[in-house]
Amino acid sequence: MSRTRASQVALPDLRGRTALVTGASDGVGVEIARGLASAGADLVLPVRNREKGARVIDMIRTDSPDAAVGLRDLDLSRLASVDALAAAIRAERAPLDIVVLNAGIVLLGDPERHVSADGFELHFQTNFLGHFALTTSLLPLLQERGARIVVQLSLAAAIARPDWNDLQSERRYSPLRAYGASKAALGLFAHELARRSAAEGWGITVQLSHPGVVPDTGIAPALRARQRSGAARGLAQRLGNTPAQAAQPALRAAVADAAPVAAADAGTLAAGGSSGRSGRRGPAAAPGFFGPSGLMHFGGPADAVRPYRRLADPAAGARMWAIAEKLLRDRADAVRA
Secondary structure, eight states: OEEOTTOOOEEOOOTTOEEEETTTTSHHHHHHHHHHHHTTOEEEEEESOHHHHHHHHHHHHHHOTTOOEEEEEOOTTOHHHHHHHHHHHHHHTOOOSEEEEOOOOOOTTOOSOOBOTTSSBHHIIIIIIHHHHHHHHTHHHHHHHTOEEEEEOOGGGGTOOOOTTOTTOSSSOOHHHHHHHHHHHHHHHHHHHHHHHHHHTOOOEEEEEOOOOOTTSSHHHHHHHHOSOHHHHHHHHHHOOOHHHHTHHHHHHHHOOOOBOOHHHHTOOOTTOOOSOTTSSSOOBOOOEEEEOSGGGSSSSEEEOOOOGGGGOHHHHHHHHHHHHHHHHHHHHHHHO
16 A cells, blocks of 8 residues: 555555546646556556646656656647547557546636637536546446546535536636536536446446645635635635645545445436446446545545535436537537538
8 A cells, every 4th residue: 555645545556557647737636646656557647738747757756766657648628639639549449447537727817708729618628528528438448447537526516507508608707607617517427427337337437526725726826816705715725735635535536445326326327328238347336525524625634525416416417418429529520511
């Protein structure tokens, strides 16, 4: 067993396992990658900026000199980049045992609504749709390995909900609202992925995490600045975690046992039904949820925390999955035309 830096989370021996971590060139993602490498996992790090990625590899090898780390190119705000990465991994039949969907953006302080090159609101695509496209494109490989998918949410997902009539904030935009909605969409997807895995026998396990408040990253100061109360701002600053501590919920989610999904929940699938492979593997599991255990879940040691109930709504999860599939299909049709 290895203990990650600044952590009480003991990781099992992960030698022989391969982990892919998105968003590992900055902040909490760096520490997630370092923790997995310290336990012996091989790493695949898809990054937007290779120079930053190279610096992260140097940091990882300071602690884990023998770590096997490979950089890949990935820009979640460009679906062509997502497609290229997925196609390369499929062609290589690269083993994937753990996938941590950690990358994300929040444009606090910028009142302008931004649109990706693919025409989607930038938070919606980067935080949710790009991760959906990557994961679903890799499903055959993930099934082969009985992979573990860790989905990194945020405290914003606790209060946010998708506006089904305005999913991409075209009618009413604020960066925090768009960010929260994108993280809620990601959480709905995670629960739906777990249901489909259970019902169709994919053998994929899904776990959720959130890092709390992390004062040493770019998002936390902006979030604190939006607090109306000076006391609330001070509380967030005092109770938040370092990036190394904030990585622990995701690391815990990457290795923790999960409870079997209930039969009724497993049978709830999105439109399209079973692929006929039900029962091919052992029971999949309902997502666990890990976060800081301190006051207001801003910081503190990683532990199992109360799930955000609205994200477990089967109807909403199936609806979000179907919408994402249609958006990707329509976009592919437009590119071909």
